[in-house]
Amino acid sequence: MVDTDSIQDLFISFKAAFDVTKGLVELNRDDKIQHAVAELNSALMDAQGKAIAAYTAQAAFAEKVEKLEAELSRLKEWSGEKERYELQSRSPISPGAIAYRIREELRGNEPVHWLCPTCFQDNVKSILQESGGATRTKTANCPRCNTTLEFRE
Template identity: 35%
Template sequence: MLDLAKSLKGINDATVRNTVAIELTEKIIAAHAAQAALISKVADLEKELVRFETWEAEKQRYDLHEIKKGRFTRRLKESVEGSEPPHHICAQCYNRGVKSILQSKVSEVGRNTLLVCGECKTELNLSLAV
């Protein structure tokens, strides 16, 4: 690009000079576009890093809990319960980096008590023995 700029100085033919100027302008525009793409990529990576760091801190607040033989959830640690009510989150979603609070539901058939994940639709039947 610097060579093109230097060559503009010594060109007397207006047509050649304009052609070189256009080529130089195109290279500058391409460089700006590449820079903008890199800035955008860095911003996206910074957001992703913040999300990972936030999730890493959040997941430390939960312990693995066997709610019924062979049925696992992540339960809010007692040491942090003061800030929010005790609850369980879906172990599958937790492993994917998602916090999904399990909701209690009574099934229509058999009147079984279930914990249901609104995110992945996992249902933990608390009434049946394994």
């Protein structure tokens, strides 16, 4: 929002320039005219500086509004997306480990997958990537934050 004091200062500067110009009409001596012209130039430069400052403030405000609108849009989209998941203990996951699983009734053609609980709390969808070896223990790693969950087959 443009600062009302800046706008008021701008109008005061323009009024001062107008008053100087009005005074020019009433002058009849060259030295008074030169002095009045100098005052007019000073008042116009002051008004121009205040106009630039007001424009700069308005541009910064517009940029901030645009960023906030983008963030609001992203959060609204995430709000709908996160409703598709439920917090579960992965069975047979290591004791105390939890992750977000896509709800069966909302997954459509997507494969069953799990989201990283850390990233989920940061409003980010990050699918856990499973890896395993010859043992019966496997791990699920988050490619974003490197959270690792262990589970048994």
